[in-house]
Amino acid sequence: MKLFGILLSRHGVAALFLSMLLAACTVVVDDGPRPRPPRPDSQFCTREYQPVCARRGGDRQTFANPCLADRAGYRVVSPGQCRDGGGGGGGPAFCTREYAPVCATRRGSARTFPNACEARAANWRIVDNEPC
Structure with missing residues (x-):
């Protein structure tokens, strides 16, 4: 009974109000574990020469290996160097x-x-x- 009387007093009401206000302001957000997106700048690629043709949007490009294509944000579409649009021209170019x-x-x-x-x-x- 004494606790009920304290809660109804002026100090008790103020303390109860502040406690409720504090509880209402406390928000806990837990999105759970999320996979981290790959960071192209931190990916290590070897220097092996295994040319691939890769595409990003409408852009096709030849990369020295699949890792370098992936690091640049391209998706490998075929092994070897990219061919020109019609597929009718000389062989692949080999660069030093x-x-x-x-x-x-x-x-x-x-x-x-x-x-x-x-x-x-x-x-x-x-x-x-x-x-x-």
């Missing part, structure tokens, strides 16, 4: 691994390639003989 970076453009996008051969093999137009 020299590092002489060039800046190339295609469809309004600019990209740095390790060398001019790789830029041309991917059907990009070279605009500068240094990185973009």
Whole structure:
């Protein structure tokens, strides 16, 4: 009975009101475990040469290996280098691994390639003989 009297007193009502207010302001959100999206910048790729043709949207590009394509956000569509649209032209281009970076453009996008051969093999137009 004494507890009931304290709760109805002026101090008891204020304490009860503040407790309810505090409880109403406390929100716990638990979305549970979520898979982390891959971070392309932290993915390690080997330097093996196993060329693949990969696509992202309407853009097709040849990569030295599937890991590099995945890291760039492309999906591998076939082994080997990408062929030009009609499939009627010479064989695949083989480029050296020299590092002489060039800046190339295609469809309004600019990209740095390790060398001019790789830029041309991917059907990009070279605009500068240094990185973009």
